Amino acid sequence: MRQAVEHFFQLYAEAYSNFDVDKVTELFSLPCLFLTDDSKLMMAEVSSLEKTIRHQFNLYRSLGVAQVKNRVQHLVRLSESMVFASLYWYFCDANGKVLQNCHTSYTLQRSGEHWRLVAVMIDDERFALKSIQP
Template structure:
């Protein structure tokens, strides 16, 4: 299971590095939930999800981010088809220099043979992005 989840997040990082809204949104199961310390946002429609992803991409580009990398910190099996994952993300410039990092947690559910995101818990990304300005 760990290898499959790590491959999923590599695919996610590649899609993010390519700023590919369609490819990133295809990795989510709808409805999905985005959680921060002060908000809970339920995404039930693909157009809302794509708009949110595009907004993030615009922000990243404006901050000079050209690629993202990740490292899986923890994986917890919740059931045969669900897993909780905790990751460190590294936002890098075009030369690969790390501009900032952050911690984000996810709940994934397997549909058929594919893992999909059902919730995203943004632990410190807002702080990380603010500090890059």
């Protein structure tokens, strides 16, 4: 299971690095949740998810982020088809220099052979990204 989940997040990072809204959207299961310390956002429509992803990509571009990388820190099997994953993300410029890193947690659910994101717990990304704003 660990290898499959790490592969999933490799695909996720590649889609993010390519600013590929369609590919990132495909990696979610709807409805899905985005949680922070002070907000809970449920997305039930593809158009809302795409809008959110586009907004995030625009922010990354404005900060000079050209590539994202990740490292799975922790993985917990929740059920036969669900897993909790905790990741460190690295936001890099075009030369591969790490501009900032952050921690984000996810709940994934397997549907057939494919894993999909059902919840994203944004731990400190907003603060990490603010620190690299011009």
